[in-house]
Amino acid sequence: xxxxxxxxxxxxxxxxxxxxxxxxxxxxxxxxxxxxxxxxxxxxxxxxxxxxxxxxxxxxxxxxxxxxxxxxxxxxxxxxxxxxxxxxxxxxxxxxxxxxxxxxxxxxxxxxxxxxxxxxxxxxxxxxxxxxxxxxxxxxxxxxxxxxxxxxxxxxxxxxxxxxxxxxxxxxxxxxxxxxxxxx
Amino acid sequence: xxxxxxxxxxxxxxxxxxxxxxxxxxxxxxxxxxxxxxxxxxxxxxxxxxxxxxxxxxxxxxxxxxxxxxxxxxxxxxxxxxxxxxxxxxxxxxxxxxxxxxxxxxxxxxxxxxxxxxxxxxxxxxxxxxxxxxxxxxxxxxxxxxxxxxxxxxxxxxxxxxxxxxxxxxxxxxxxxxxxxxxxxxxxxxxxxxxxxxxxxxxxxxxxxxxxxxxxxxxxxxxxxxxxxxxxxxxxxxxxxxxxxxxxxxxxxxxxxxxxxxxxxxxxxxxxxxxxxxxxxxxxxxxxxxxxxxxxxxxxxxxxxxxxxxxxxxxxxxxxxxxxxxxxxxxxxxxxxxxxxxxxxxxxxxxxxxxxxxxxxxxxxx
Numbered sequence: 001x002x003x004x005x006x007x008x009x010x011x012x013x014x015x016x017x018x019x020x021x022x023x024x025x026x027x028x029x030x031x032x033x034x035x036x037x038x039x040x041x042x043x044x045x046x047x048x049x050x051x052x053x054x055x056x057x058x059x060x061x062x063x064x065x066x067x068x069x070x071x072x073x074x075x076x077x078x079x080x081x082x083x084x085x086x087x088x089x090x091x092x093x094x095x096x097x098x099x100x101x102x103x104x105x106x107x108x109x110x111x112x113x114x115x116x117x118x119x120x121x122x123x124x125x126x127x128x129x130x131x132x133x134x135x136x137x138x139x140x141x142x143x144x145x146x147x148x149x150x151x152x153x154x155x156x157x158x159x160x161x162x163x164x165x166x167x168x169x170x171x172x173x174x175x176x177x178x179x180x181x182x183x184x
Numbered sequence: 185x186x187x188x189x190x191x192x193x194x195x196x197x198x199x200x201x202x203x204x205x206x207x208x209x210x211x212x213x214x215x216x217x218x219x220x221x222x223x224x225x226x227x228x229x230x231x232x233x234x235x236x237x238x239x240x241x242x243x244x245x246x247x248x249x250x251x252x253x254x255x256x257x258x259x260x261x262x263x264x265x266x267x268x269x270x271x272x273x274x275x276x277x278x279x280x281x282x283x284x285x286x287x288x289x290x291x292x293x294x295x296x297x298x299x300x301x302x303x304x305x306x307x308x309x310x311x312x313x314x315x316x317x318x319x320x321x322x323x324x325x326x327x328x329x330x331x332x333x334x335x336x337x338x339x340x341x342x343x344x345x346x347x348x349x350x351x352x353x354x355x356x357x358x359x360x361x362x363x364x365x366x367x368x369x370x371x372x373x374x375x376x377x378x379x380x381x382x383x384x385x386x387x388x389x390x391x392x393x394x395x396x397x398x399x400x401x402x403x404x405x406x407x408x409x410x411x412x413x414x415x416x417x418x419x420x421x422x423x424x425x426x427x428x429x430x431x432x433x434x435x436x437x438x439x440x441x442x443x444x445x446x447x448x449x450x451x452x453x454x455x456x457x458x459x460x461x462x463x464x465x466x467x468x469x470x471x472x473x474x475x476x477x478x479x480x481x482x483x484x485x486x487x488x489x490x491x492x493x494x495x496x497x498x499x500x501x502x503x504x505x506x507x508x509x510x511x512x513x514x515x516x517x518x519x520x521x522x523x524x525x526x527x528x529x530x531x532x533x534x535x536x537x538x539x540x541x542x543x544x545x546x547x548x549x550x
Binding site: 077081088091096100109113116119120142147149152153156164 | 304
């Protein structure tokens with residue numbers, strides 16, 4: 001064990017990280033045995049693939065900062081920021097790797113489906129309740145206002161389509177050498 | 185008090201002048217950080233976005249066509265087609281000296297921006313086909329009329345690229361001079377995480393749309409945040425680090441405003457977008473039909489530039505580049521620039537790498 005307090009702290013932290021890694025590996029090994037998922041090869045076959053790059057990056061950056069010695073470096077803050085950036089980037093890669101597995105996509109799909117299964121009847125019941133209340137008060141419901149707005153948009157679309165047709169006709173007339181017509 | 189502190193520090197024997205200067209600088213930065221943080225919390229200012237003067241040329245339903253006039257030293261005007269839904273278009277004109285629109289107009293391009301607008305429940309019936317065959321042709325024609333030009337270049341950004349590519353491929357009568365795809369997915373087989381999450385085996389788009397009607401902005405936000413979960417941590421860390429710098433703070437507040445304003449998707453648009461593009465990849469296969477016309481990208485015969493961003497996780501380079509392989513022109517170029525999806529359109533990287541490339545490529549052909 002080094003005499004330098006910084007080095008002692010680093011050694012202690014390294015030890016904790018090693019123990020954490022072992023715990024993580026045991027957990028992942030159990031998950032692999034339990035799920036035996038064939039479509040998550042990276043995670044199931046090599047759990048270290050998630051953990052190691054992230055830890056190695058963090059360890060390297062942290063060691064660099066800690067081994068500067070007892071005297072404060074003028075750029076200690078910049079080094080700390082760099083360390084955090086690398087740490088976040090490493091986390092980002094780990095998460096991206098996890099989220100790009102088929103298992104994650106399936107889990108997310110199931111979560112969404114579960115949400116839709118729950119929310120659909122609630123939404124329908126709430127809308128019916130609100131519509132009934134508004135009808136009782138003689139106030140148009142959201143659905144009625146939306147339908148009205150849709151009609152207005154459709155009318156606008158028809159006007160635009162008519163304008164397009166008029167434009168086309170005018171262009172053809174102009175192309176054919178007919179006298180120019182003043183447009184409305 | 186501050187000077188006193190530094191005088192005391194200066195008397196400490198271990199302090200070198202360089203270290204002392206650096207510590208003094210850091211102490212000053214910390215004071216500024218606290219000052220700016222206090223201002224952001226106690227007296228937050230609404231950032232002014234969209235500074236470039238513009239004129240509304242045409243409006244249909246929620247969509248508008250904006251003209252940003254230039255000295256017009258470049259003959260062919262530019263029609264810019266961004267994404268529909270997801271986010272607001274002021275990112276393209278975010279702030280003075282940080283605006284794609286401002287840059288392009290300064291380069292002499294008359295710039296026409298398609299602003300799809302914010303769609304409500306009444307627009308849930310709007311489809312991709314409507315956007316491509318009804319709204320876009322109308323806006324493009326109005327832009328052409330307004331400019332008085334005989335030809336026009338089209339630039340599609342993000343989702344705006346597959347939409348505008350579908351439009352130009354199905355409307356050969358439109359006098360297209362050049363076409364630019366900026367971070368726009370074309371081959372959805374290589375579209376990254378979204379492609380995986382929206383695959384038909386795991387994502388039932390019909391059930392989603394039938395239940396919710398439209399895709400709420402919060403859902404859109406969740407999807408994009410999930411794409412890069414560490415983004416907020418990273419953003420806030422960088423903010424703290426640069427909080428002493430007033431220029432960074434003003435840029436951050438503008439960009440942060442945009443980054444947190446998500447827009448909903450009309451239901452039927454989302455259904456067709458996910459099914460035809462993400463799940464069935466019909467565009468690149470030539471299987472997409474719009475208003476009875478087959479969308480054949482080989483019909484694009486003008487000069488084509490495709491721009492990918494190396495770290496783009498929304499439209500990875502592998503899904504942008506294939507446009508170059510399918511178009512029917514010899515004058516075509518693919519460039520891959522550093523940064524992510526937004527780095528092409530906003531920020532310092534964009535003004536250094538992307539905008540000059542796009543402007544010079546277009547100017548040489550306009």
